[in-house]
Amino acid sequence: MIIPTLETERLSLRGFRREDFAAVFELWSDPRTVRLMGMKPMTEEECWAKFLRGFGAWQVNGFGFWAAEEKSSGRYVGELGFLNAKRAIHPPLPVPEMGWSFSSQVHGRGYATEALAAAIPWGENHFGPVRFSAIVGHENEPSLKLAHKFGFAEVARTTYKDHPTIVLYREP
Numbered sequence: 001m002i003i004p005t006l007e008t009e010r011l012s013l014r015g016f017r018r019e020d021f022a023a024v025f026e027l028w029s030d031p032r033t034v035r036l037m038g039m040k041p042m043t044e045e046e047c048w049a050k051f052l053r054g055f056g057a058w059q060v061n062g063f064g065f066w067a068a069e070e071k072s073s074g075r076y077v078g079e080l081g082f083l084n085a086k087r088a089i090h091p092p093l094p095v096p097e098m099g100w101s102f103s104s105q106v107h108g109r110g111y112a113t114e115a116l117a118a119a120i121p122w123g124e125n126h127f128g129p130v131r132f133s134a135i136v137g138h139e140n141e142p143s144l145k146l147a148h149k150f151g152f153a154e155v156a157r158t159t160y161k162d163h164p165t166i167v168l169y170r171e172p
Helices: 018-028 031-037 044-061 111-127 141-149
Strands: 011-014 065-070 076-083 097-102 132-137 153-160 163-170
Touching: 011 111, 018 031, 018 044, 018 076, 044 076, 065 111, 076 111, 097 111, 111 141, 132 141, 141 163
Parallel strands: 097 132
Antiparallel strands: 011 065, 065 076, 076 097, 132 163, 153 163
């Protein structure tokens, strides 16, 4: 499957490349990235498995995550996209689930907003008029604000992997 590339003013959302791994590991091993998700920083081994799953998702599901590359520098700054994680969570998450994570080095620059503004129309075109879902840690105000900005509404508060979590749906 050819992974589509989405262009925004400052970002290129593209398929991952092997050479992205160091930056992906930097993102997911950073305590600032994972603390609001109730996770521990990933080891290199855990991150490698996650990285490889990202390649397979596009092949198996026909959708997945994009690497967000800053056009001005060519630097990987985060990732976002659609997934089918088959999470053991209640209420259940309709597929597709959306997710996003950006390097703490670029927080506050509007990159996540810009990326979601490109990804959501792609998803609407790809999936048709379906409900999107997302989960956000209850203390992750920036991600909750971003989700609400794009029409996601809270439907439940639950616990996922021992972490207080908010389940959000975005209606078509």
